Amino acid sequence: MKINRVGYALALVVAMVFTVPQPVSAIDLLPDFLKKLKFNDKVWSEEEQFVALAPQSEGGSAAAPNSHPAKLDAKDLRDALSSLEFWPEGGFLRSATAEHVFGEGQATLIATYAVDALRKAKPNEDVIFNVRGYDNIAFDTVKERQWTSGRLFVVDGKINVIIGSYRLKKDRGIRNAEAAHGTLDDYSDMYFDPGTRDRMTAKMQGRIAGTAGVTFSAAGPEARPDWVVIDVPTAIADYRDRQIAPEEKERNAKAKQETAKLTMERREMREEMARMRQEIKDLKSGGSVKDTRSLEERLATLQELRRKELISEQEYKRRRDQILNDI
Numbered sequence: 001m002k003i004n005r006v007g008y009a010l011a012l013v014v015a016m017v018f019t020v021p022q023p024v025s026a027i028d029l030l031p032d033f034l035k036k037l038k039f040n041d042k043v044w045s046e047e048e049q050f051v052a053l054a055p056q057s058e059g060g061s062a063a064a065p066n067s068h069p070a071k072l073d074a075k076d077l078r079d080a081l082s083s084l085e086f087w088p089e090g091g092f093l094r095s096a097t098a099e100h101v102f103g104e105g106q107a108t109l110i111a112t113y114a115v116d117a118l119r120k121a122k123p124n125e126d127v128i129f130n131v132r133g134y135d136n137i138a139f140d141t142v143k144e145r146q147w148t149s150g151r152l153f154v155v156d157g158k159i160n161v162i163i164g165s166y167r168l169k170k171d172r173g174i175r176n177a178e179a180a181h182g183t184l185d186d187y188s189d190m191y192f193d194p195g196t197r198d199r200m201t202a203k204m205q206g207r208i209a210g211t212a213g214v215t216f217s218a219a220g221p222e223a224r225p226d227w228v229v230i231d232v233p234t235a236i237a238d239y240r241d242r243q244i245a246p247e248e249k250e251r252n253a254k255a256k257q258e259t260a261k262l263t264m265e266r267r268e269m270r271e272e273m274a275r276m277r278q279e280i281k282d283l284k285s286g287g288s289v290k291d292t293r294s295l296e297e298r299l300a301t302l303q304e305l306r307r308k309e310l311i312s313e314q315e316y317k318r319r320r321d322q323i324l325n326d327i
Contacts, residue, residue: 037194040125044113047132048147048187051113053121054128054194056153063197065123070154072118072232078111080159080230083239084214088206101163101208106131106148114152126151128194133167144169149192150202159230160217163202164195195226202226212238269310272301276319298323 041053056063084101102110110129117127130149136142150163170190178186193201197219207225210216213235217227244252299320306316 037128037192039128041117041120043117043120043127048190048192049109049130049132051110051117051127051129053117053125054151056124056126057197063124064155066121066126066153067155067157068118068121068123068125068153070118070121072115072154072159074111074115076232076236077115077159078107079236079239080213080232081107081110081161083211083230083235084161084228085209085211086204086206087209098209101166102131102148103133106133110152118154121153126153126194130165130192130194135167135169145187147190147192150195155229157232159232161228161230162195162197162224163204163208163226164193165191166202166204168192197227200224200226211235265308269305269308272305273310295323 037052037054038058039050039052039054042050043053044051056066081102082100082104085098086101087098089097100107109131114127114129121127128149128151130147133146133148134143135146136144146167146169147165148163148167149165150161152159152161154160168190170187174189178184195201199220204226208214208216208228213231213233215229215231216223216225217229218224219227302311302316302319302323305311306313311319
C-alpha cells in the first residue's frame with residue numbers, strides 16, 4: 001500500500017505533541033498551518049489580509065489592560081506607522097539604506113481600519129493585522145508577495161506595535177510543487193504571526209530604528225526590538241518634517257523671516273505714527289515737543305514712512321520742515 005509521506009509526517013508530529021507531556025511552548029512544534037488565529041471581531045479582510053480584534057494573549061501571562069477604547073485620527077495613525085524605519089544592516093548607526101517598516105499602502109490600510117477597531121476595542125483586546133506587500137525579484141521584472149503581520153494597542157496615549165511576521169514569503173519550493181499540480185497563489189497553509197507580549201517571535205534581517213518619538217518596550221528583562229512604543233505627536237511631527245524637501249524648507253524659513261521683519265516694521269511704523277499724532281496734538285494745544293532722538297534718526301524714520309506710503313507727500317514735507325526748523 002502506498003503511504004502519503006506528507007500525511008504520515010503530519011500525523012507523527014501531532015502524535016508527538018499531544019501524547020508526550022510538553023511545556024506550554026510545545027505549541028511551537030506545530031506546523032504553521034495548524035496554528036489558528038482567534039478573532040473576537042474581524043473588522044476587515046480581503047483574501048489573506050485582515051484587521052481584527054483579538055484577545056491580548058492566548059495561554060500566556062496575563063497582560064495589563066489597554067487604554068481602550070481609544071480614539072485616534074486615521075491620518076495621525078498612518079503617519080505614526082509610516083515613521084517607523086527599518087535598518088537592514090542592523091547596528092546602532094543609521095544606514096543610508098533605511099527603509100520604512102510599512103509601505104505607504106500598508107500604513108494607510110492598517111490605519112483606515114484600525115481606528116475603527118480601536119474605538120470598539122475592550123481593555124483586554126488588541127488590534128491584530130496582516131497586510132500584503134511585494135518584493136521585486138528577477139531583476140525587478142517580477143513581484144513576489146510578502147506579508148507583515150502583528151498587533152497594535154494603546155497604553156497611556158501611546159501606540160504599541162508588536163511585529164510578528166516581517167516580510168514573510170511563501171517557501172518557493174512549496175510554491176513550485178503546488179504549481180506543478182495546478183495550484184497557484186494558495187496561501188491558506190501560511191501562518192501570519194500576530195506577535196505576542198510574552199516573547200519575540202519575529203524574524204527580521206535587520207532591526208527597527210529608534211527615531212524621534214519611537215522607543216522600544218522594556219516590558220521584559222531587556223528592550224524588545226520587535227515591540228515599539230510610539231509617542232504620536234512627536235513621531236508624526238518628525239515624520240512630516242522629513243517629507244518636506246530641503247529647498248522648500250529653505251523657502252519656508254525665508255518667508256517666515258520676511259514675515260517677522262514686516263511685522264516688526266509695521267509695529268515700528270505704528271509707534272512712530274502714534275508719536276507723530278501726539279506731537280500734533282501737543283502743538284495744537286500750545287505745548288512744546290521734545291524729541292531725544294538725533295536729527296538723522298528722525299529724518300530717516302520720516303523717509304521710511306513716506307517710502308512705504310504710510311504718509312502722504314504733503315505730510316512728509318510738512319514734518320520734514322518741522323524737523324529742520326528744530327536745528
